[in-house]
Amino acid sequence: MIAHSIDAAALSPQFNLPKVDQLKPNLHSRLLGQERTLDAFNLLAKACGQHMYLADQSGIDRLALISALVDYQGHRATHYLNRLAPDASLAWQTEAGDECLCSASKPYRYLSGAIRRRDLIGHLDAHNPNVYHPGAMADCDYLFICAESLWKREALWELVMEAAHLGEYQLHSGWPAIPLHSKIILVGSSTLYSVSYLEERNFPAAFSLLGELVDEIDLNEFSELDYGNYLVELAEANQLTLEQSALAPLFNYSSRLAEHQRHLSLETLGISQLMVQAALYGKSKQLNGENIAIALARHKTRHNASQSLSAQSFDDNFINLPTQGAMIGQINGLTVLDAAEYTYGEPARITAAVHYGDGEVADIERKSELGGNIHAKGLMILTSCLYRIFGKDAPLHLNANIVFEQSYQEIDGDSASLAEYCALMSAIAEQPIEQGIAATGAIDQFGQVQAIGGVNEKIEGFFDLCQRRGLTGTQGVIIPASNVQQLNLAPAVIAAVKAKEFHLYQVEHTDQAVAILMNKPAGSRDDNGQFPEESLYGMVQARLEGLAGYPDEERSFFANLLHKLKLSS
Numbered sequence: 001m002i003a004h005s006i007d008a009a010a011l012s013p014q015f016n017l018p019k020v021d022q023l024k025p026n027l028h029s030r031l032l033g034q035e036r037t038l039d040a041f042n043l044l045a046k047a048c049g050q051h052m053y054l055a056d057q058s059g060i061d062r063l064a065l066i067s068a069l070v071d072y073q074g075h076r077a078t079h080y081l082n083r084l085a086p087d088a089s090l091a092w093q094t095e096a097g098d099e100c101l102c103s104a105s106k107p108y109r110y111l112s113g114a115i116r117r118r119d120l121i122g123h124l125d126a127h128n129p130n131v132y133h134p135g136a137m138a139d140c141d142y143l144f145i146c147a148e149s150l151w152k153r154e155a156l157w158e159l160v161m162e163a164a165h166l167g168e169y170q171l172h173s174g175w176p177a178i179p180l181h182s183k184i185i186l187v188g189s190s191t192l193y194s195v196s197y198l199e200e201r202n203f204p205a206a207f208s209l210l211g212e213l214v215d216e217i218d219l220n221e222f223s224e225l226d227y228g229n230y231l232v233e234l235a236e237a238n239q240l241t242l243e244q245s246a247l248a249p250l251f252n253y254s255s256r257l258a259e260h261q262r263h264l265s266l267e268t269l270g271i272s273q274l275m276v277q278a279a280l281y282g283k284s285k286q287l288n289g290e291n292i293a294i295a296l297a298r299h300k301t302r303h304n305a306s307q308s309l310s311a312q313s314f315d316d317n318f319i320n321l322p323t324q325g326a327m328i329g330q331i332n333g334l335t336v337l338d339a340a341e342y343t344y345g346e347p348a349r350i351t352a353a354v355h356y357g358d359g360e361v362a363d364i365e366r367k368s369e370l371g372g373n374i375h376a377k378g379l380m381i382l383t384s385c386l387y388r389i390f391g392k393d394a395p396l397h398l399n400a401n402i403v404f405e406q407s408y409q410e411i412d413g414d415s416a417s418l419a420e421y422c423a424l425m426s427a428i429a430e431q432p433i434e435q436g437i438a439a440t441g442a443i444d445q446f447g448q449v450q451a452i453g454g455v456n457e458k459i460e461g462f463f464d465l466c467q468r469r470g471l472t473g474t475q476g477v478i479i480p481a482s483n484v485q486q487l488n489l490a491p492a493v494i495a496a497v498k499a500k501e502f503h504l505y506q507v508e509h510t511d512q513a514v515a516i517l518m519n520k521p522a523g524s525r526d527d528n529g530q531f532p533e534e535s536l537y538g539m540v541q542a543r544l545e546g547l548a549g550y551p552d553e554e555r556s557f558f559a560n561l562l563h564k565l566k567l568s569s
Contacts, residue, residue, distance in 0.1 A: 004481075006504040008497045011489045013261035015219075015251050018228045020244045025236035029229045030061075030068040033222065033266060037211035038072065044142075044183050044209055045073050051164045051184040052209040053147070053193050059267030060213055062187060063110065064237065066144050070108045076141045078105045079181060081134070092181050102134040104181045109136045112146030115156060121169050121178075129174075137169060137182050147188025147196075160184065164206035216258040216265050227251070227264050234272050235287065240279055245289035250274075253296065256456065256488045274299070303342040310337075310346055314465055319406050321349045322435045323466050323475060329353060329427030331517065332438035333404070333419035334462060334477070336454035345454060345461025347438055349405040350416060352423040356547050357399025361386065361424070374414050382417050384445045385510070386424065389537065390544055397547040400424055414442040415452035418478075421510055422517050429539035431518045436475035437505075438462045439513055447510040451482040456489055463493050463502060471496060476503030478513050 031038060037054065044052045056062060081104070082097030083090055096103070102122075111119055122135030136143045150157050163169040164184050168177040190212060196203045217227065231250055235242050242250075253274065257265035265271070274295055275287060281298065282291030313319045321332060333350045336343060361383040379402065390396060402420050418441035426433045440458050442450040452458075459477050466475045484506050496502035507513045511522035514536055523535025531538035 004506055006479075006484060006487070006497075006506050008494055010484055011487050011494045011497060011504070013252065013255045013488055015248070016224050017247045017251065018225045020228075020232075020242055020247065022225065023228045023232040023242075025233040026229060027064075027068045027233065028072055029226075029233040030065055030268070031072060032226055032230045033214050033217040034065075034211075037069070037213055040209045040211035041069055041073060044185070045076075047209075049167055050208045051206055052186070052211060053196075053207045054144070054185050054187045055190040055193050055210065055212040056187060057189075057213065057215050057267075059215060059265075059269050061268040061272065064268065065213070066108065066110055066187070070142055075107050078103055080104075081132075081138060081178070081181070089176050090178055092179055101132045102138055104134075104139050104141065106140035108142040108144060109140045109182075110144040110146075110187075111136055112149045115145070115149055115153065117156060117159065120156065120159065121163075121171055124172060124175075129172075132171070137163060137180055137184075138178065140182050142185060143182035144185045144187050147186040147192050150186065151188075151192060160186075161200060161202050161206060165202040213266075215267060216260075216263045219262045219264065224251070227254075230266075231271070234268060235275055238272055238276055238279075240275055240285050240287055243286055243288040246278075246287045246292055249289050249292040249296070252488065253292070259453075259456075259486050259488075261485050261488065303339070304344065306337070306339060307342075307344040307346075310344075311464070311468070315468060319349075321347055321465070323469055324472060325435050326432035327435055328430055328432050329423055330435070331419045331423040331426070331433050332435060332462065333416045334438050334440040334458035335416070336457050336461075343454065343457055345457035345459070347462045347465060348416075350402065350419050350423050351405055352400055352402045352420070352427040354398050354400045354424070354427045356397060358395075358397070361400045361402065377414060379417065379420065381414070381443060381445055382421050382424070385421065385443060385447055388445060389447075390541060396544060398428065398544065400427065415440050415454075417441070417443045418449055418480075418507075418510065418513055422514050425514050425536060425540060426518060428543050429518075429536055430543070431520060431536060431539060433517045434474070434519070436466070436472060437478060437503075437517055438476075439478040439517065441478070441480040441507070441513070443510055449480045449482075449507050449509060449513065451480050451486075455479055455483040455486050459487075459504065460490055460493060463496065466502065467492070467496070471501040473501050474503075476505060478505045478507055478516060481506040481508045 040052055044050065056065070077094060079092045079094060080096040081090055081101045082093050083099035083101060090101070092104070118135060120135045120137055122133050122138060125131035125133060145160065150160060159169065163180050167180050169180060170177055186207060193210065228247065232242055250271070251264065254265045254271065255261060255263065257267055257270065274292065277299070278287050278291040278295035279285060281294045282288065314321060323332070329352045331350050333348045335346050335348050337346055361379065387396065402424065419439040421443060422433065422439060440452055440455070442452055444450060459479070462477055493502065497504060505516055514522050518536055520536045523531040523537040525531055531541050533542070
């Protein structure tokens with residue numbers, strides 16, 4: 001099983017960029033990729049007694065998207081609330097009657113924040129109780145309400161639920177019920193939708209339509225031209241224009257947000273803010289690639305204070321983490337640190353020590369209550385993988401301790417399990433690991449290497465450390481092969497890989513990783529269940545048999561001869 005180096009061409013996304021003069025701003029471009037929401041909204045416009053929940057994300061420009069939805073559907077004709085004779089009941093009609101109380105002529109309204117009862121249902125005139133001042137439930141076609149704002153006001157939540165369920169609401173005890181004219185759309189998180197659906201009796205019946213927004217598109221379904229129109233619409237909304245050179249960094253930035261080479265982000269606010277900042281740095285309403293590169297660099301500088309302090313600790317050797325030479329039972333793993341607004345990668349030294357025992361692989365992070373549940377699960381899977389290879393027929397007579405050195409905060413996730421496995425193999429076989437090569441990846445019980453998160457930040461974090469110390473040409477990072485499609489690395493990393501000063505390897509199995517790190521093949525089991533003596537697993541097997549107290553007896557000359565001729569039993 002051979003590991004493959006990753007070619008420089010695969011380290012960043014490749015786009016077929018449109019010409020900027022082909023792109024046209026259009027409000028409907030904000031609906032890119034939102035087919036399921038458009039379908040729900042189309043049903044909302046046609047169905048009677050059905051209302052909608054719009055599940056969005058924090059990065060979506062809610063007001064602009066609402067405006068695009070309504071504009072796409074088109075404006076309904078004005079309706080009038082008439083008092084009917086002889087029973088004085090109220091009804092919405094297409095023409096004003098003799099006793100017309102109000103009209104619904106606004107396409108939509110959006111309510112959020114400190115919503116009041118009168119904002120929803122209106123109120124009677126203080127001087128003439130027969131005059132109705134309509135609220136949002138009566139004067140517009142589509143009423144969008146911030147679900148979180150409404151949820152905080154229990155009485156108003158109940159009012160909306162009842163009005164949506166019954167199709168009417170009560171303004172005053174002396175008035176007949178007013179038919180609900182507006183189509184109600186609650187806008188909030190998917191979590192609040194789930195809670196409401198399960199706990200609110202009338203919610204599933206009244207809000208039967210769900211429109212869940214997507215926050216990225218797949219370029220296998222949409223084109224770069226479609227996304228280019230989306231970008232120029234965002235620029236137009238901020239009174240900006242894009243030059244041709246601005247498209248490449250904007251597409252790259254969007255792909256990085258989506259964490260996939262063939263996906264592009266629809267996080268409207270982040271992209272719009274970047275455009276505005278780039279215009280301010282460039283002192284021009286015309287955005288070019290240089291302005292955007294400056295804005296991205298300045299954004300990083302404003303937010304990377306914690307990363308800079310961490311780098312200083314490595315540079316001053318307060319944190320011991322070698323990036324050259326070889327050591328037994330020690331490997332450089334990779335972690336990701338998440339702040340509220342910034343994410344960066346940081347290497348971590350992982351060590352393993354083994355001794356005679358009853359087969360326990362101890363997680364010191366877990367025992368010290370610094371390891372989370374997912375990390376503990378990853379180490380249990382590692383143990384299972386070890387037993388699958390070496391403990392099928394007999395118990396293992398070793399104990400092992402694995403630890404993240406100089407770690408003083410909680411560690412969670414299973415992305416270090418590949419590195420931990422390699423460190424354990426090194427400790428048992430007493431074979432040194434190249435310290436200039438870091439590893440990240442999760443493993444399953446069969447040794448398959450699985451995808452992890454934050455792959456770009458992890459690679460860049462280790463590269464930055466190696467670059468500050470001086471690249472040797474032998475340093476690099478091992479990542480899961482399934483993460484290659486997510487690569488979108490900084491230009492400095494790509495340049496170093498092209499110059500063969502830094503290397504990236506993709507692996508699908510633990511056997512490939514140990515071969516890279518210890519410059520020795522893992523080995524394959526023969527018909528007798530034995531690994532070749534010179535292979536890494538052969539050395540591990542010999543050490544385990546030694547700990548168990550039954551090392552192989554030395555063969556005689558004739559036994560060795562027969563073995564070589566494959567005549568021995």
